[in-house]
Amino acid sequence: MAEAPQRSTEEEEEANARRRAFAMAAAYEERKFRFRVALVWLAIFIVATVFLSMAKFDWGWMIDKAPQIFKGAWVTLYISFCSIILAIILAVLGALARLSKNPIAYGVSGFYTSFFRGTPLIVQLFMWYFAIPQVALNVVAKFGLPSSFYRASVLSAVLAGILGLGFNYGAYMTEIFRAGILAVGPGQTEAAEAIGMTYSQRMRRVVLPQAFKIIIPPTANEFIAMTKDTALVGFLGSTLFWYDPFTYGRTLGTLDSRFIEGLLVAASVYWILTGILTFFQTKLERKLAKAYARSNVDEQSADVPSRSQRWFSLGGGGGPGGGAGMTQIPEGGDH
Amino acid sequence: MVKVEGLHKYFGPLEVIKGVDLEIREGEVIVVFGKSGSGKSTMLRCINFLEEPTDGTIQIGDMKLSGGHRNRRKREQIRQLRIQAGMVFQDFNLFPNMTALENVMEGPVTVKKIPRDQAERTGRETLQKVGLAEKAEQHPARLSGGQKQRVAIARALAMEPKVMLFDEPTSALDPELIGEVLQVMKDLAQSGMTMIVVTHEMGFAREVADRMVFFNDGVILEQGPPADLIGNPQFEQTRKFLSAVLEGTN
Numbered sequence: 001m002a003e004a005p006q007r008s009t010e011e012e013e014e015a016n017a018r019r020r021a022f023a024m025a026a027a028y029e030e031r032k033f034r035f036r037v038a039l040v041w042l043a044i045f046i047v048a049t050v051f052l053s054m055a056k057f058d059w060g061w062m063i064d065k066a067p068q069i070f071k072g073a074w075v076t077l078y079i080s081f082c083s084i085i086l087a088i089i090l091a092v093l094g095a096l097a098r099l100s101k102n103p104i105a106y107g108v109s110g111f112y113t114s115f116f117r118g119t120p121l122i123v124q125l126f127m128w129y130f131a132i133p134q135v136a137l138n139v140v141a142k143f144g145l146p147s148s149f150y151r152a153s154v155l156s157a158v159l160a161g162i163l164g165l166g167f168n169y170g171a172y173m174t175e176i177f178r179a180g181i182l183a184v185g186p187g188q189t190e191a192a193e194a195i196g197m198t199y200s201q202r203m204r205r206v207v208l209p210q211a212f213k214i215i216i217p218p219t220a221n222e223f224i225a226m227t228k229d230t231a232l233v234g235f236l237g238s239t240l241f242w243y244d245p246f247t248y249g250r251t252l253g254t255l256d257s258r259f260i261e262g263l264l265v266a267a268s269v270y271w272i273l274t275g276i277l278t279f280f281q282t283k284l285e286r287k288l289a290k291a292y293a294r295s296n297v298d299e300q301s302a303d304v305p306s307r308s309q310r311w312f313s314l315g316g317g318g319g320p321g322g323g324a325g326m327t328q329i330p331e332g333g334d335h
Numbered sequence: 336m337v338k339v340e341g342l343h344k345y346f347g348p349l350e351v352i353k354g355v356d357l358e359i360r361e362g363e364v365i366v367v368f369g370k371s372g373s374g375k376s377t378m379l380r381c382i383n384f385l386e387e388p389t390d391g392t393i394q395i396g397d398m399k400l401s402g403g404h405r406n407r408r409k410r411e412q413i414r415q416l417r418i419q420a421g422m423v424f425q426d427f428n429l430f431p432n433m434t435a436l437e438n439v440m441e442g443p444v445t446v447k448k449i450p451r452d453q454a455e456r457t458g459r460e461t462l463q464k465v466g467l468a469e470k471a472e473q474h475p476a477r478l479s480g481g482q483k484q485r486v487a488i489a490r491a492l493a494m495e496p497k498v499m500l501f502d503e504p505t506s507a508l509d510p511e512l513i514g515e516v517l518q519v520m521k522d523l524a525q526s527g528m529t530m531i532v533v534t535h536e537m538g539f540a541r542e543v544a545d546r547m548v549f550f551n552d553g554v555i556l557e558q559g560p561p562a563d564l565i566g567n568p569q570f571e572q573t574r575k576f577l578s579a580v581l582e583g584t585n
Contacts, residue, residue, distance in 0.1 A: 190385055191428035191487075195442035195494055196418040198410075205445055209432045 052260075062261045065252050069265045072245035073273055079161050079230045079244070084223045086166030087173050094174030095181055096203070109174065116171035122232055125164035129155060129236045158242050161233030169222055176222070180215035181207060213288055220281040224274050231270070245269035336361040336529050337382065337420075337498050338399075342391035344377055351377050353553035355391075359498070364530045366540040366561070369550030370576060375533050378550070379500050382531070383420040384413045395419045396497050418446065421491030425503040427483040429475040435462060435486045436471040442494045454493075461489045465519045481512030485519050492523075499523065501532040535580050541565060549573050 053059075090112075097109035116124065136153030139145065155163070184207050192202040234247035243251070245266040253262020337359040344352040352374040359365055367375045380386040382393055388402035398416050403409070429438050436458050443454040462468050465485040475483055484504055491499060501520065505513040517539050524530055524543045534540070540547055541561045548558040551572050557564065568574045 187424065187426055187428040188430065191422075191424065191430070193385065194383060194417055194420075194422035194424075195490065196414050196446045197442075198414065201445050205441065206430055206432075210430075213432075 058258055058261050061256060061258045062265055065249075065262070066265050069245050069248040069252065069262070070269055072243050072248045072266075073269050075158075075242055075244045076227055076230045076270070076273065079158060079165065079233060080223060080227045082162045083165035083169060083226060083230075084219075086162065087169035087222070087226075088219065090167065090170030091173035091177040092208075094170060095177035098174060098178045099181060113171045113174050116168050121164065121168050121229060122235065124168055125161060125232055125236060128164045129157065129160040156242075157233060157236035160236055161230065165226055165229060165233070169226055173219065173222055176218045177211070177215055180211040183214050184210045216288060217281070217285045220277075220284060224277045224281065227273055227277065228270050231266075336363070336396065337531070338392075338394040339378065339382065340392045340394070342378060342381060342393075343389045344374070344381060344386060345389045351553055352381070355553075355555055357548065357555065359529060359531060361529055362527045363545045364524045364528075364543055365532065365546050365548055366544040367531060367533045367548045367550060368535055368540070368576075368580070369556075373550040374553045375550040376502050379502050379531060379533050382500060383417045383422055385422070418494055419497045421494055421496035421499045423484070423487050423491055423499065423501045423504050425506050427475070427480070427487045427507070429483055429487055429490070431475050434472050434474055435467060435478065435489075438475070438486055439489045439493045442490065447494070458489075458493060461493050462486070464492070464522070465489045466515070479512060480508045481515045484508065484516045488516075488519055488523070498529040498531065501530065501534065503533050503535075505534065505536060537565065537577075537580060549576070551576075 094109045094112060097105035098113070100106055133150065133154045136150045140147060140150045188206055188210065189202060192206045197205070230244060231246035234244050234250070249262035249264075249266030249269075251262075253259045256262075337357075339355055339357040342352050342355040343350065351372075355374070355378055357365075357378075367379070369375050377386055381388045382395070384393070384400070384402075390402070392399055392401045393416070394400075395416055396419055398412070398419065400409075400412055400416055405413070429435075430441065433441060436455065439458040439461055440451070440454045443449040443457065444451055449457075459468060459471060462471055465488055467482060467485055467489070470478060470482060470486070475486065478486065488499075488504075504520070505516050508516065513536070517536060520530070520532070520539070521543050532539075532544070544561050546558060547561050547564045549556050549564065549568075549570075549572075551570075557568065557570050557573050564573070565577060568577060
């Protein structure tokens with residue numbers, strides 16, 4: 001084997017110095033850009049504050065009521081967590097059914113995704129809350145069932161909200177999961193079949209673990225979108241204990257004729273919440289992108305641009321280059 | 336040991352295999368070659384039902400199966416048949432979410448229900464056989480193509496199959512990595528394993544194969560010991576194909 005000619009250390013050092021200089025210049029340009037973007041944000045906030053103050057905005061009221069309205073964030077998170085778990089279960093089942101050759105499974109899942117994606121979420125929420133008890137009442141009357149059956153069908157607003165959001169998002173996420181499972185590729189299925197695995201072993205051990213890696217980032221996106229849609233649950237009427245930020249802000253604002261103030265506090269609850277969640281999502285995405293990475297070298301070289309990705313995606317949710325390196329799969333659609 | 340009888344395979348209206356009969360004795364090493372599209376890979380995939388035979392039967396050991404509707408009983412029979420036949424793919428198809436050792440243990444543990452510690456012991460031994468004992472804890476992404484293919488061979492061997500099926504095992508490899516995979520296959524042949532190898536590696540065929548089978552347009556045109564087939568092919572098509580392949584390698 002022919003040895004590559006040794007480069008002199010001097011030459012190497014010079015090359016290294018040049019590389020470092022380039023990296024520093026790039027980093028400086030990036031910091032300068034970030035600083036300017038921050039100035040733009042600050043300017044928008046100042047203009048908005050001045051404008052609102054001129055319109056006799058009641059800042060005192062907002063500060064006064066904020067703690068109460070912010071407490072609603074727990075309701076938002078509770079409903080979101082329960083709904084996303086239901087949605088994930090439905091999406092796994094729905095996706096497997098969409099990919100199956102069984103006409104019953106395929107048909108049922110097709111109907112499910114078509115109906116829940118084809119009708120407005122708010123209509124579905126009202127159906128869970130109002131329509132089901134009505135149907136149950138008629139069924140109880142017609143077949144002489146015990147009235148406990150009817151009572152069970154009257155859902156609390158929160159439970160109806162969880163079911164409504166879970167079924168709706170589950171339908172969208174069925175498509176995400178289906179694409180994720182397909183992205184694993186036929187070779188993996190064949191390899192698993194060739195060593196004699198059954199369908200369920202193949203799914204559990206080989207296909208789904210790989211699919212989940214692809215599915216997690218878009219699922220996190222759905223979760224963030226869902227936190228905002230929990231505001232719709234407020235329309236079902238809530239018990240005081242279960243007020244979400246939107247209902248809190250709206251109700252308190254109406255009582256004191258401070259509409260904009262109440263809504264703005266409510267909006268900032270969701271805004272801060274999605275900001276925090278997006279931050280964690282970006283971290284998670286980068287961690288997943290590194291899973292089974294080819295070598296340490298890749299991880300190191302990926303470090304420089306990723307810092308800017310984190311910063312950008314905090315503001316706008318997947319700004320320039322957000323989530324680079326992840327497999328792109330179609331999202332369920334707009335909500 | 337392995338018997339293919341009256342095999343036909345259609346993909347839609349296209350007949351890819353037009354009646355193939357092939358019998359392989361225990362310990363025999365067969366090299367199957369022919370133009371792409373001649374049906375050689377399809378036959379191999381029909382043997383473990385990765386493709387459904389349109390007509391004909393497949394026998395491995397004393398299990399005999401034909402194509403047709405896959406009800407629960409049929410699926411179980413196909414599964415049992417597959418356990419008897421180890422398959423090595425062109426693109427390795429290792430499970431990227433598992434280490435090399437876990438890849439090798441997956442079949443014994445999940446399919447054969449062998450206790451983990453025992454499967455790990457034999458798994459390490461099998462990796463040793465393909466010369467990769469020190470890579471046991473690596474994920475496939477960190478392995479070279481040749482190493483991946485050797486792990487894939489170990490994964491198939493771990494099921495203790497009666498026959499090994501190789502579907503162009505070196506076609507996706509860089510030239511300098513082909514040797515290590517062929518060496519593992521030679522060792523395997525010497526250990527008495529029954530093997531059906533679809534490949535164009537004529538050096539390997541000459542050295543290791545007991546019999547060579549030439550596929551042409553969906554049928555077996557010619558077969559015989561390597562010396563006869565390479566040295567004195569009876570058909571024009573065989574001659575042409577061989578000279579094209581040998582030119583490429585020399």
